Amino acid sequence: xxxxxxxxxxxxxxxxxxxxxxxxxxxxxxxxxxxxxxxxxxxxxxxxxxxxxxxxxxxxxxxxxxxxxxxxxxxxxxxxxxxxxxxxxxxxxxxxxxxxxxxxxxxxxxxxxxxxxxxxxxxxxxxxxxxxxxxxxxxxxxxxxxxxxxxxxxxxxxxxxxxxxxxxxxxxxxxxxxxxxxxxxxxxxxxxxxxxxxxxxxxxxxxxxxxxxxxxxxxxxxxxxxxxxxxxxxxxxxxxxxxxxxxxxxxxxxxxxxxxxxxxxxxxxxxxxxxxxxxxxxxxxxxxxxxxxxxxxxxxxxxxxxxxxxxxxxxxxxxxxxxxxxxxxxxxxxxxxxxxxxxxxxxxxxxxxxxxxxxxxxxxxxxxxxxxxxxxxxxxxxxxxxxxxxxxxxxxxxxxxxxxxxxxxxxxxxxxxxxxxxxxxxxxxxxxxxxxxxxxxxxxx
Numbered sequence: 001x002x003x004x005x006x007x008x009x010x011x012x013x014x015x016x017x018x019x020x021x022x023x024x025x026x027x028x029x030x031x032x033x034x035x036x037x038x039x040x041x042x043x044x045x046x047x048x049x050x051x052x053x054x055x056x057x058x059x060x061x062x063x064x065x066x067x068x069x070x071x072x073x074x075x076x077x078x079x080x081x082x083x084x085x086x087x088x089x090x091x092x093x094x095x096x097x098x099x100x101x102x103x104x105x106x107x108x109x110x111x112x113x114x115x116x117x118x119x120x121x122x123x124x125x126x127x128x129x130x131x132x133x134x135x136x137x138x139x140x141x142x143x144x145x146x147x148x149x150x151x152x153x154x155x156x157x158x159x160x161x162x163x164x165x166x167x168x169x170x171x172x173x174x175x176x177x178x179x180x181x182x183x184x185x186x187x188x189x190x191x192x193x194x195x196x197x198x199x200x201x202x203x204x205x206x207x208x209x210x211x212x213x214x215x216x217x218x219x220x221x222x223x224x225x226x227x228x229x230x231x232x233x234x235x236x237x238x239x240x241x242x243x244x245x246x247x248x249x250x251x252x253x254x255x256x257x258x259x260x261x262x263x264x265x266x267x268x269x270x271x272x273x274x275x276x277x278x279x280x281x282x283x284x285x286x287x288x289x290x291x292x293x294x295x296x297x298x299x300x301x302x303x304x305x306x307x308x309x310x311x312x313x314x315x316x317x318x319x320x321x322x323x324x325x326x327x328x329x330x331x332x333x334x335x336x337x338x339x340x341x342x343x344x345x346x347x348x349x350x351x352x353x354x355x356x357x358x359x360x361x362x363x364x365x366x367x368x369x370x371x372x373x374x375x376x377x378x379x380x381x382x383x384x385x386x387x388x389x390x391x392x393x394x395x396x397x398x399x400x401x402x403x404x405x406x407x408x409x410x411x412x413x414x415x416x417x418x419x420x421x422x423x424x425x426x427x428x429x430x431x432x433x434x435x436x437x438x439x440x441x442x443x444x445x
Contacts, residue, residue: 026218029068055093084242094309106303108343117162125174132180135216142302173204217253229260237265243283258292265296278323285332295334326367
């Protein structure tokens with residue numbers, strides 16, 4: 001890991017006796033995280049005007065500041081106002097603008113929480129919040145309401161409750177550890193949590209969501225790797241938003257994780273003024289793949305309070321995806337999603353490549369605009385599925401295969417379910433129909 005001249009300068013401003021070994025110690029970085037405007041100015045050698053300082057202080061009263069010196073060192077102090085690192089790390093008065101449709105908990109994570117720390121939204125997986133502390137408080141965080149709040153720190157009792165819930169819920173096969181940042185916990189504490197979850201028979205995979213490889217890559221120590229690789233299959237999803245975040249140190253952290261057999265994914269958020277550019281995103285996904293990180297999701301910015309200045313139109317995300325599909329490797333193309341307000345989960349939003357459709361042909365267009373035809377089979381005999389898997393003639397040999405009741409679109413597609421439609425609650429049309437039926441009965445009488 002390189003110790004650059006700029007990092008040396010910032011390190012000396014933190015403390016005159018700072019040396020390379022201090023700088024590369026993740027605990028030293030946390031101890032000297034910047035939490036106030038004055039220190040931020042000192043480390044970067046910049047000055048805010050008195051009026052701007054007042055606005056910034058007002059923002060910090062609601063949304064705190066915390067940035068490790070390492071991440072600060074990536075900021076271009078000569079053009080910091082336009083710098084993508086600065087915009088993600090430093091507060092803005094725009095965070096105090098609350099629009100009509102903004103919500104404190106837009107994804108309804110609190111409502112979908114059967115026990116503290118657990119969000120159970122999807123049938124076979126849970127999100128397990130095991131920390132509310134981060135090495136950096138990202139200005140675009142969807143959980144701004146919780147991060148850094150002492151009232152939301154999950155103690156060991158809360159963690160144990162979450163583990164017990166997972167034990168008692170056999171349909172959960174996938175556990176995502178989130179936060180805050182799970183890697184803010186000590187190796188020993190994380191080891192205990194992972195061992196408890198891994199001992200649950202029905203849990204097949206464990207995932208960890210962490211921004212440490214981005215904002216504090218020194219956290220990815222050999223001792224941490226020794227802990228993580230004991231609990232395969234274990235996956236890590238990180239959160240690079242801009243190619244400038246991929247440094248020598250972050251590459252080293254990613255290499256350690258990948259060499260330990262840990263599959264890596266990345267979840268970017270589309271942010272106005274940071275990465276809302278096809279060229280930037282193409283550069284980012286190429287650098288990720290070159291470091292064995294699979295671009296997983298590109299998120300439309302959530303409707304959390306204080307994020308209005310970061311949001312782009314959905315059309316900007318479509319433009320970026322159009323610039324990737326066909327123009328680069330498929331494995332470098334993330335899925336563009338909107339995490340539905342109200343807890344509806346991730347909805348893929350992708351360009352439409354089907355131009356038209358008949359009973360035996362599909363008309364398609366490719367990334368170049370070429371129109372082509374795919375011929376459907378003239379004779380296709382679908383296998384009638386009565387959910388009697390023991391009599392299935394499709395060579396269905398699934399060890400420990402479990403059936404579950406179909407829901408949603410899968411329910412309508414199921415051959416053994418008589419429902420023909422899904423009706424949203426309080427549907428106005430059906431309300432009118434019920435009223436008309438009552439009126440007809442009255443007329444008959």
